[in-house]
Amino acid sequence: MDRATVVMITHNRVREVLRTLREMTRQPDGAPIILVDNGSGDGTADTVARRYPEVELIRSERNLGAVARNLAVRRVRTRYVAFCDDDTTWQPGSLARAADLLDAHPGLGAVTGRCLVEPGLAEDPLTPELRHSPVPRPAWLPGPALLGVLAGLSMFRVTAFRAVGGFSPRLWLGGEEELLSLDLAARGWWMCWAEDVVIHHAPSKQRDSRHRRTLGIRNTLWTLWLRRPLRSAARRTRAVLAGAPADRATCSAVLAALRGLPWVLRERRVVPRRVEEGLVLLEDAQRRSTARRYVD
Known part of the structure; x- marks a missing residue:
């Protein structure tokens, strides 16, 4: 795909990131992938470089949190960027579908997909809020209007992401999308949820x-x-x-x-x-x- 780049960040989750890369590099969409290793001490960067030479690897000396995504977006040359966590995988066709929506609607700044949680593939508990969002929307918007997105489930228009400065260094990680979403909305960008853009989440046990x-x-x-x-x-x-x-x-x-x-x-x-x-x-x-x- 020449429309979107996948950006992933990871920290000390070599097993999870290898699983995710295995799935993402087999995508029929064929999007380029940029991975930022956030100062892992478990050999993540060397292992990825050896097994997935086609993935563009950025080695950060320290854990930058969500700001590592900003670092990767500086290298993005496509119109759109899809964020992917090291324990989430965009399902076949979903990258293309999200890009199609952004292509068709110039006022759309971001598309957030439907999250299914492995192993049972139940919908993420936040899904009803997104599906039934009461935020008023223009007639052209292709899905429920959002005022908050989930980064690992979303594709952004690169110009919109850069215009608001990306993720705040002060927030680091944890609900970091809220401020970004509000700044996008304040600048007039719309965000929507798309039922047919599907991402699987296999929650990592390697978390504090x-x-x-x-x-x-x-x-x-x-x-x-x-x-x-x-x-x-x-x-x-x-x-x-x-x-x-x-x-x-x-x-x-x-x-x-x-x-x-x-x-x-x-x-x-x-x-x-x-x-x-x-x-x-x-x-x-x-x-x-x-x-x-x-x-x-």
């Missing part, structure tokens, strides 16, 4: 779920205060903390969020009213969502 939860809560709080009006930010902060366990991880997240307050105040840019109205419409589903519970 408690640390990821801490980062997720911190990043959610930062994003709220960076982009939402004060009243909305306060309301959603109460909801987020009410749904989080009263434990050390949550306490660490709140303290980290408070330490970043000077940066948040410097960088605060409230989204346009139309975007905020869409975010308010999403709040009821977010309150009821079991997929948004901050538990390990």
